[in-house]
Amino acid sequence: MKASTPLLIGTLGEIYIERSGVLNLGAEGIMIVGAAVGFAVASETGNPYMGLLASVLAGMILAMTYGILVISLHANQTISGLALTMFGLGLSSMIGKKYVGIPAPHLPSTPIPLLSQIPIIGPLLFNYCFLVYFSIMMAILLWFILYKTRMGIAIRSVGESPAAADALGINVYKVRYMCTIFGGGMIGLSGAYLSLVYIPAWIEGMTAGRGWIIIALTIFSMWNPLKAVLGVLLYGGVEILQYHLQPYGISEAFLGMLPYIATIIVLCIASKESLRKKFGAPAALGQPYVREI
């Protein structure tokens, strides 16, 4: 649960970005800046909630920069995404340099009243930081918006066929910017969850490829927020498995490979399945929209 929450929050953000037709490979960069900013603000103000807020803002700002490049300037999305990742890694270590080895005020867990009193499953299921519940509620809410509301149709049509959406009077640029900025905020928040709840500390390069795993999970969940919950739980399982296998004398380095190898396997499965389902991918993913007059 604890291990999968940051992945879920991030994956939900990435799903919205990609649904609107923007391929964001900068997730790792946004996530780690979110982690650094969240930690820095939390330890300066002594208030972890301020840290979370700051990480959302930082994620939004980075995503907006990315949006300007790829939505308005039609920059190549693969290169821009890689660039954003590199930039984020560098920026985060500059921001976080002062905070290495300092404990931060970390978020207390909020047991749900009554439910957490149930023996055995109570403490197991209902005694987490509020972000855990938040992420699951967001998954349901975002699924509802995407599939059951007018706004969701607008987002999906922009991702499938921006020209057709434009003809219907949907502002393609606006939808893409909104989705990108929203997604960036979510990914930034997932970074702050790492540095304030999961670890909790600032370590350089602490996201350790989780931003990329988010992108893989987005594909695995077929761009569907509800399926993302399942994918992410599977993943949290792999991460926890590492710690349980350690006493059996398996080298730490080998166990560290598990999530990455799992990602590759997950991608293989997803690409096979998507062939069967005629690919759930937004048709215009990665293509800039040029409105020609």
Next chain:
Amino acid sequence: MITIKLGKIRIKFRRRLIAPVKTIIITRILAVLIALGLDSILLLSYNINPCYAYYEIVRGSILSWYGITEVVVKFIPLALCSYGLILVFKAGVWNIGSEGQLLLGAIAATWIALFTPHLPASLMLPAIYIIGFIAGALWALIPAFLKVSLGVNEILTTFMLNLVAEKLLEYFVYGPWRGVHEWGFPQTSEFPPQAQLPYISGTRIHYTTLLLAIFFGVLLYIIDRKTILGYEIRVIGNNLNSAKYAGINIWKVVLISMIISGGLSGIAGVGEVAGIQRRLKPRISPGYGYIAIVTTWLGNLNPIGVSLATFFYSILLVGGDMLQVSLGLPAAIINIFNGSILLVVAGIDIITKYKILIER
């Protein structure tokens, strides 16, 4: 065609297929300047005088003999990785696994050096280069194969394999290959003398690898411009469907370009481990594989342009090392330069894609 009206003036953007070389060169230089300008603001916010910082970079790299030789030392692995990336990027294959392929080359070279220590030097040197090439190429073949057979996104798989390679290296240096006389450091014993690449005296330039880099640079130029393979790569990169109609064997071309890319990165790894470190240890590369992505795009996928961009970056790397020492900056600051330059290069690319006409 996009038209923007500003009063009586009309600005028209007309799409063009091929941008003039002059425009490309100017935009690239402009991109670097803009990026360095933006980074200055960042440095200022940390109370560092950017002029001083940039002067330090130049002073530390090209204003002394030692600095110049170090620039060449950094140039070797960076050029090898970048040259390899030219072909794959042209084919539209996003290999960002150069770093992992480099590490695999280093691991394989270590294996030969440590476990067949009695090979004579005349056999040892070719052996470690060849095995390094093979190891890097095999590591690159995994994502290449997954891409052509299952359609798995190679950006993600190559990156994941970088992380796996890092862990694999850790496994060897902390585990079975850990040297006995290394005072507890996680590293292997020093290579036997015949497995250590010779230096140009007084420097750390392992000239055999440098010669290989130059050789492959020229070879790549020829493949790119003069061979059918180079043509097929360009067709695939431009339009996958027309490549299919033209009967180009996409499997073959993707696999070959990935073998070349991975192999060259592998050789870069051999150079680092047998030439510079002379033993296998963690962090043998400051991210050459990632920096190579930047230099390859900065050089516009052109072997000559890429060589220039690589040289520029080698200066930045050597000077950046000096800067870290003198100003106490974190090592990851080089990532800020990488990221910002690449971001601006991508953003400014719109100028090369459109011809701007102003009408009154």
